[in-house]
Amino acid sequence: MAAKSGRARRARSKPSPARGTRPAPESAGIEPRLAPAAVVLLTYGPRRTTRDARRRLNAMLGSGHDGGQVPVVEFSPLNAHLDGLPAGASLTRVLEGCPPGPVLLLHDDVNIRPRGVERLVRAHLEGVGVAVPVTNDRGCDHFGGPLPPVARADADLDALDSDPPGGGEGPQPVSTIRPACLVADRDTLVDLARRRIHDPLTRLTDRGAGFAMVPGAHVAHDGSCSRQMPSPVLESEPPLLVAAMIVRDEEDMLPGCLDSLRGLVDRIEILDTGSRDATVDIALARGASVNRAPWRDDFSQARNEVLEQCRDAAFVLWIDADERVRCPDPELLRRSLASFPGDIEALDVRMRNIVDPAAGTVSSTFTSARIVRADLLAFEGTIHEQPVRRQDPRQGLETVPTGLISLDHLGYQDEVVDVRDKRTRNLELARAQYDTERSPKAALDYARSLMLAGEAPDEAVDLLREAVAAARGMRVDWHSYLQGSLAHLLLERGDEAGVRESHTLARAAFEAVPRDDLAAAVFARTATELDLTSEFIDSARTRASADVHLEGPEPVFTSPDNRDLFRRLLLEALVTEGHPSDAWTLVDTWWGPEASPDRGIDGEMWPTVAATAVSAKGPEDGTAALVDLAAGLGTAHGLTTALASLVPPVLTAVAAASLLSVGVRADDAASTGLIAAVVGGEWALFDVMAPQAASLDPVVRSRLAARLDGAGEHQRAAALTGSTSGGSGGGLLGLAGLAGVGGSGGPQAGS
Structure with a gap:
């Protein structure tokens, strides 16, 4: 299983020595048998940063700029265009000139210590395709937590790289990396150069190269490389990025789309194919350029027509009125486009089909080449038209993924x-x-x-x-x-x-x-x-x-x-076939503390997860495990209702009280927990949860009060109907601490 950020953190969980007791930085260089065959230093600047990087390499590899027997090649991605080639092509030439064996590629704003290099090289020699260190770069699977700036990170890195590496763990497969420092062979690096390994904003997803994080190898990365990228101004001439749209009767959808483009594009070109509402007025009022043409029952023909108004731009973002741009940092995306225009034919943008915008419910996701070089782009297809290469539609566009922008599509909601x-x-x-x-x-x-x-x-x-x-x-x-x-x-x-x-x-x-x-x-x-x-x-x-x-x-x-649905049916199958422990292991893999879940557990899934926990661990330990799981996720709608049919009332009440005490969002916790406490006669637990009764539906609260009256708890019933909101405060209520408070324990059946 690929390592998540939690696993990376565990790999560097050894605390740094306290201030004033840190060991002196290592002075020894790299052991010759674990030295890389070559080093490729990507230099972004400023000059002081590059000079410091050379000094660190010389100290590790030996005296002299060439590092003794290890060749060090410097390559400046931001200046590669001066040679008349795209940066990727120039880097490929550099890499093809490296000798066989492990090649260390790193940015000039990265600090890695000798032991870290040795461990990356050893991992590669032992079979890892692309060995990456634990890093302070966020947004990747080998993130390990913050570190001091590069210039002051030596002592921390030496402490983290001290033996035994990562508590004895070997290399851990990872899916997504930031390629600011890695060891791979020459041919693998040539392949990665085609995926813009030189772009400081690139995150690479493993496509069979064999990415693995190496515990005991750590780097500090300042990220100054991305700050050296040019920052193009909006509405530049010629424009960097122009939005192209075709519209008709889009007065409801168009404003949201145009608003989402602000700060990202230099110009918006719109072709209107016969609107009879306020679409054109809305577009003009927001500064778009509008042309009109009759609708000819052909989406690609209309898109190709509006593209002719965009050929002066470097790139085109094609978009529809029922789509919304999600771009947290438009300037960063524009920097990437401006820095390496020759390397990019098309960017694959993540698309989300939204069926409920208010709830943010996603029905499906896919990628689409939405940002394309203006001189290359054309469309084919009467419906569900596709971007193709203008000069030769049979030759596909070369796309690279980007995480800097995504689009939400609202057009397939039923009402739309x-x-x-x-x-x-x-x-x-x-x-x-x-x-x-x-x-x-x-x-x-x-x-x-x-x-x-x-x-x-x-x-x-x-x-x-x-x-x-x-x-x-x-x-x-x-x-x-x-x-x-x-x-x-x-x-x-x-x-x-x-x-x-x-x-x-x-x-x-x-x-x-x-x-x-x-x-x-x-x-x-x-x-x-x-x-x-x-x-x-x-x-x-x-x-x-x-x-x-x-x-x-x-x-x-x-x-x-x-x-x-796949997960739920697999868990049920494993429990049915007598493998509940295997099923719970999957629950932990998908939603546990070391996972990075794409979304939480919903009301349809909780009954299956609850049954899995109880089958694997028994009622008490299973309930405790479920409470821990829900606390980590922050939501548990449907959990206590599911538990009520699986465990004794006292455990349902304990679980509900625990969830409420730490603010886990669970719309059924108060009602189910209070009812379970009444059924089980757990009055101390009832009193803990009673302040939550004010949030219940009045009908539910009245029925609960009637049950209290029936149990002879008239004072509690009266207090319940007049209760005010407020929580019990405090931290997570443990099962052991709550199971014995008050009451008689209640019947041993579900509530």
Whole structure:
């Protein structure tokens, strides 16, 4: 399993010596047998930073600028364009000139000590593809916590690198790294150079190179490299980034989109295809440039027309009115575009389909090449148009992922689809496109439009069969997506033959792309329906243990709901088959203190998680584990209701009181906890939770008071109906501390 930030912190958990007792910085250099074959120093400046980096390298490698027998090559990414080549191409030349063996690549604003270098080199020689240190860089899987500035970090780094490394742990696989310091071989570094390893803002996701964090190797990184990148002014000439849009009758959606572009783009170009509302006035009032053209039932034609107004820009962001930009630091994104324009053809932007903006509910996510060089961009496709290379559409655009910007898509909320009549419009366009092209994409678009319109499920199945057959031998991620889509449609049809075919397709898609959430969920459902639990468990274990950090192809779409369904059915299968401890290990992997969960546990998942805990640990220890889990997540809607049918009332009451005492958001905790305390006769626990009764629905509070009267607790009933809000304060209430307070213990049955 990939290491999360919690594991990185554990690797450097050894405290630094107290001020005044720290050992003197090491003066010894690197042991010759563990020296790198070469060092590539990426120099960003300013000059003092680069000079200090040279001094540190000379001290580690030996006297002289070339470091004795270890060649040191300096490369300035921000000045590479002076040679007439993009920075990536220039760096590739440098790397190709390195000798065989482990190469240390690092930024000039990084401090790494001799023991750290030795451990990175040793890990690489022992089989790690790309060895990275524990770092103070946030936003990556090898983050280990803060460190002093580079100039004052020697003593801290020496202390952290002291033996034994990381408590004896070996290298830990990681998924996402900041490539400010690493050891790899020459060929691997050449491959990484194509992914903009020289861009200070780059975060790399492992695609089979074998990233691993090395405990006992630590670096301090100041991050001054990113501050040296040029900061282009807005509304520059020629413009750096222009937004391109096509609109029609978007007066409701357009203002939010335009507002989200502020501070990011130099200009907004809009093509209006026949608005009859205030769309054009809104666009002009917000400073956009608007042209008009008739709608010709072809999305790519309209997009290509507005692109002609953007060719003077370096890059184009194509966007729709029902989308919203999420860019925490627009200046940082613009710096990245301005610093390495020759290295970027297109940026893959994370897209989120939002079905409930108020709650922020995400139905699915995917990536799309949304920022593209203006001279390269064109579109193809009557509907669900795709960006292509303008000069040669058959040659794909080279995309690189970015975490600096994402887009939220609001256009497929039911009410929006109904108002715009998107179902009818899309179906007509998709049918016309399919009649003309008969390609896998055209078949998929037509099938999707039929499903959106709720029409002709059998025809949609036939279209997806055609697309699956035609896509064999194409990109594995798309083939898996098509198989999963067909499997889902067959499963929804409900007949036994369809369910069996669905199972076969979903299993094939899941095994080809284990991170495909749709394939995983359909595989889990069909295995459950067909009583193939053991087969499902065997196939699912790999994904279950590594989850989203698996190597292999990225899925076309990710779906949090489908991911949760897969997890829930797998936990239930493991418990049913007599493996509750394995199931609880997965719970801890997905949501425990060392995880970085993409979202919490919802009301549908808590009953399964609660049953897993009680089965694995017993009622008391299981309840305690659930309380700890919920406290870490901060939410537990549905947990106490689930517990009430699994454990004695006293434990349900204890859990509820504990959750309330630390402010965990759990909308059922007060009502369920108070009822459990009454049923169990746990009056001390009841009194702890009684102040929360003011937050209950009046009907629930009245019914609870009636139960108190029935139990002869008239004073408590009167106090309950007149209670005021307020908590009991204090920290987490332990099971041992609460289980014995007051009451008789109550009956040993669920409440």
